[in-house]
Amino acid sequence: MSAQSEPGLLYSEEEEALRAAVRDLLTDHCDPAGVIARTESAAPHDVSLWKALSDSMGLAGLLIPEELGGQGATHRETAVVLEELGRAVAPVPYLTSAVVATEALLACGPDDLLTELASATTVAALAVGLHVAPGAAVPHVRIEDGLLHGELTGVADAAVADVLLVPADDGGLYAVRAADVTVTPQVSLDLTRPVARVTLDGASGRRLGDAGPAVRRALRAGAGLLASEQLGVSDWLLTETVRYLKERKQFNRQVGGFQALKHRLARLWLEVAGLRAAARNAADALATGEDTDVAVAVAQAYAGQVAVHAAEEALQLHGGIGMTWEHPVHLYLKRAKADSIAYGAAGTHRAALAELVDLRAP
Amino acid sequence: MTDAAELRRRTKELLAAHPPAGTDRLDFLRARFDAGLAWVHYPEGLGGLGAPRSLQAVVDAELVAAGAPDNDPRRIGIGLGMAAPTILQYGTEEQKRRLLRPLWTGEEVWCQLFSEPGAGSDLAALGTRAVRDGGDWVVNGQKVWTSSAHLARWAILIARTDPDLPKHRGITYFVCDMTDPGVEVRPLRQITGEAEFNEVFLSDVRIPDSRRLGETGDGWRVAQTTLNNERVAIGGTPVPREGGMIGKIAATWRERPDLRTHDLHQRLLGLWVEAEVARLTGVRLRQQLVAGQPGPEGAGMKLNFARLNQEISGLEVELLGEEGLLYDDWTMRRPELVDFTGRDAGYRYLRSKGNSIEGGTSEVLLNIVAERVLGLPAEPRTDKDVAWKDLAR
Numbered sequence: 001m002s003a004q005s006e007p008g009l010l011y012s013e014e015e016e017a018l019r020a021a022v023r024d025l026l027t028d029h030c031d032p033a034g035v036i037a038r039t040e041s042a043a044p045h046d047v048s049l050w051k052a053l054s055d056s057m058g059l060a061g062l063l064i065p066e067e068l069g070g071q072g073a074t075h076r077e078t079a080v081v082l083e084e085l086g087r088a089v090a091p092v093p094y095l096t097s098a099v100v101a102t103e104a105l106l107a108c109g110p111d112d113l114l115t116e117l118a119s120a121t122t123v124a125a126l127a128v129g130l131h132v133a134p135g136a137a138v139p140h141v142r143i144e145d146g147l148l149h150g151e152l153t154g155v156a157d158a159a160v161a162d163v164l165l166v167p168a169d170d171g172g173l174y175a176v177r178a179a180d181v182t183v184t185p186q187v188s189l190d191l192t193r194p195v196a197r198v199t200l201d202g203a204s205g206r207r208l209g210d211a212g213p214a215v216r217r218a219l220r221a222g223a224g225l226l227a228s229e230q231l232g233v234s235d236w237l238l239t240e241t242v243r244y245l246k247e248r249k250q251f252n253r254q255v256g257g258f259q260a261l262k263h264r265l266a267r268l269w270l271e272v273a274g275l276r277a278a279a280r281n282a283a284d285a286l287a288t289g290e291d292t293d294v295a296v297a298v299a300q301a302y303a304g305q306v307a308v309h310a311a312e313e314a315l316q317l318h319g320g321i322g323m324t325w326e327h328p329v330h331l332y333l334k335r336a337k338a339d340s341i342a343y344g345a346a347g348t349h350r351a352a353l354a355e356l357v358d359l360r361a362p
Numbered sequence: 363m364t365d366a367a368e369l370r371r372r373t374k375e376l377l378a379a380h381p382p383a384g385t386d387r388l389d390f391l392r393a394r395f396d397a398g399l400a401w402v403h404y405p406e407g408l409g410g411l412g413a414p415r416s417l418q419a420v421v422d423a424e425l426v427a428a429g430a431p432d433n434d435p436r437r438i439g440i441g442l443g444m445a446a447p448t449i450l451q452y453g454t455e456e457q458k459r460r461l462l463r464p465l466w467t468g469e470e471v472w473c474q475l476f477s478e479p480g481a482g483s484d485l486a487a488l489g490t491r492a493v494r495d496g497g498d499w500v501v502n503g504q505k506v507w508t509s510s511a512h513l514a515r516w517a518i519l520i521a522r523t524d525p526d527l528p529k530h531r532g533i534t535y536f537v538c539d540m541t542d543p544g545v546e547v548r549p550l551r552q553i554t555g556e557a558e559f560n561e562v563f564l565s566d567v568r569i570p571d572s573r574r575l576g577e578t579g580d581g582w583r584v585a586q587t588t589l590n591n592e593r594v595a596i597g598g599t600p601v602p603r604e605g606g607m608i609g610k611i612a613a614t615w616r617e618r619p620d621l622r623t624h625d626l627h628q629r630l631l632g633l634w635v636e637a638e639v640a641r642l643t644g645v646r647l648r649q650q651l652v653a654g655q656p657g658p659e660g661a662g663m664k665l666n667f668a669r670l671n672q673e674i675s676g677l678e679v680e681l682l683g684e685e686g687l688l689y690d691d692w693t694m695r696r697p698e699l700v701d702f703t704g705r706d707a708g709y710r711y712l713r714s715k716g717n718s719i720e721g722g723t724s725e726v727l728l729n730i731v732a733e734r735v736l737g738l739p740a741e742p743r744t745d746k747d748v749a750w751k752d753l754a755r
Binding site: 006007008009010242245246253254256257259262263265266267269270273274275276277278280281298301302347350351353354357358359360361362 | 600612615616619622623624627628630631632634635636638639640642643645646649650653655658659662665666725728729731732733735736737738739740741742
């Protein structure tokens with residue numbers, strides 16, 4: 001295989017400082033009981049948390065160049081933020097707006113919308129189903145007399161978006177104000193990243209550029225950085241389960257002292273260590289532009305099974321309490337399972353790899 | 363402090379005085395040792411210059427570029443990786459001066475007399491006895507799984523010197539001369555048909571007390587140095603994508619479209635991804651070590667390596683179909699080097715079965731991860747305060 005310069009898989013001091021700041025904020029503003037309560041309210045997204053993340057730290061604009069009002073940071077820092085948001089299953093539109101919609105807009109060239117996204121005065125969502133993989137066929141709406149008509153489903157965080165980025169049948173990507181369409185929440189498996197149906201009935205839109213390359217770039221960044229969110233989810237689940245099993249006693253022993261369970265947790269730790277390397281590699285590859293397609297496909301072919309395994313193990317090893325609504329493990333299971341479908345399931349990414357690394361199907 | 367420029371200068375001096383093209387291999391290696399360029403972090407006079415370990419790469423790069431001979435580190439891996447650091451830490455001046463130079467040049471090969479038929483994972487339960495007799499120790503017992511014993515001049519040996527103490531405390535560490543009377547080496551034939559390893563029988567072997575390493579009864583602590591260095595050696599070198607076992611099956615897949623099925627394709631891709639993730643985990647671990655932040659991932663590298671080797675080689679035999687029914691050669695051989703990826707798929711399948719047993723079983727390593735990395739409670743110990751002679755066996 002081709003020799004490439006070695007990816008940087010560690011965290012820099014600045015990245016660790018960023019992590020600490022985000023974690024502090026989430027500890028204060030995003031506790032599990034609050035997230036559970038919010039999922040049952042009329043407003044499942046935590047807009048005030050979103051404001052706090054954006055206003056005090058400028059996180060919404062990490063990927064946006066400084067001349068457009070952003071931070072001019074890279075996917076590496078963005079990935080660290082996603083790890084922490086994953087650890088908290090934070091119900092904020094970070095991945096969808098600050099990563100996916102932002103990348104789609106960046107592909108189209110400088111635009112005022114980017115400045116609005118950077119300051120978080122606007123939340124945007126790419127109006128493509130969350131399950132769609134980079135490179136897959138993308139559903140679109142039709143244009144009649146210059147107005148957009150059609151229906152798009154499974155759009156993540158659409159309920160909280162101010163602007164939707166809509167692919168149309170002329171090959172263009174259009175910015176459409178949420179006020180001009182109908183957004184109907186769908187009942188979502190993942191309570192903390194709900195999906196919605198977007199209905200356009202003669203909505204007007206502004207053409208941003210070609211949908212093809214923009215959507216592909218957006219979904220690839222989404223898939224690559226999703227691995228960091230999945231790492232955060234997995235890391236929280238492993239840490240909490242280990243903590244619980246040191247505390248919980250049965251048969252007059254700490255439950256975590258039983259070898260059958262120790263080995264399960266050790267294997268899970270191994271998987272999470274692998275996911276950390278794969279997720280860092282994907283973030284680094286997105287930042288440098290080297291080996292990006294392989295790095296993203298490897299991360300997404302691996303991350304889903306780890307996060308779901310971590311959640312399923314956590315649930316089982318918590319015993320009865322793990323099956324309850326009051327314990328937050330279900331939030332993580334739902335997020336992990338939904339994430340395993342988001343931006344393409346593992347099999348889709350394996351199929352992509354088969355082409356990329358020349359291991360072709362029969 | 364010896365810096366990179368200084369090392370480069372000394373290396374050039376060595377090359378000028380002993381041009382590789384016209385110098386006998388062994389003469390060159392001895393000169394390199396004497397110049398302190400063998401392992402630069404060792405003390406002066408013992409093959410080093412007391413320089414930072416990381417600067418070895420500077421010397422190695424110069425020497426490789428000049429076409430200098432190397433000391434065949436794979437062939438003498440046990441000496442380099444395990445015996446040498448232990449001798450350096452616990453040996454007397456006399457032991458260091460006598461033993462380290464021929465160890466490094468490869469003139470004297472080393473083996474490790476640790477494992478026994480009754481003491482594998484529970485290594486400290488070993489029963490080989492060493493009894494003091496005047497200025498000597500008289501050793502009796504049996505060791506097993508000894509790589510290179512048939513080539514070795516020396517062995518590092520742990521033996522029980524006080525059976526009345528609990529198992530970890532009555533052990534002493536020795537250097538055993540493999541040419542001494544009473545040392546018998548027998549090949550141990552394995553499932554591959556080869557005999558990589560040996561059984562070593564020790565019958566009234568006399569070891570002078572001057573070949574004891576560390577204090578009497580302190581052998582377990584000395585052995586920890588050896589074993590820790592063994593673990594450091596695993597997973598230390600960078601490998602390219604598709605390095606190792608996965609490269610073999612990938613090549614077969616590309617060359618043999620006639621063998622492909624959809625089921626095999628899915629399983630191959632799954633293992634390819636896992637092998638790439640394991641490789642990246644190793645890259646990350648190495649970057650952590652370089653940055654001076656040793657990470658716990660090291661404990662997991664061997665577990666990954668063992669499981670993947672077994673799954674990948676098993677899949678390759680299946681992929682080969684009719685050819686998978688065959689084996690290249692059952693002749694009993696005594697390879698000097700173990701090459702996990704060498705020979706054909708059947709050999710790789712059988713040899714990889716050892717990967718989860720040798721150098722710490724996967725079960726023991728999982729306990730280590732659970733206890734030392736995750737901080738879970740240790741296994742209950744019923745043997746801690748019991749004299750070795752009273753243990754169940």
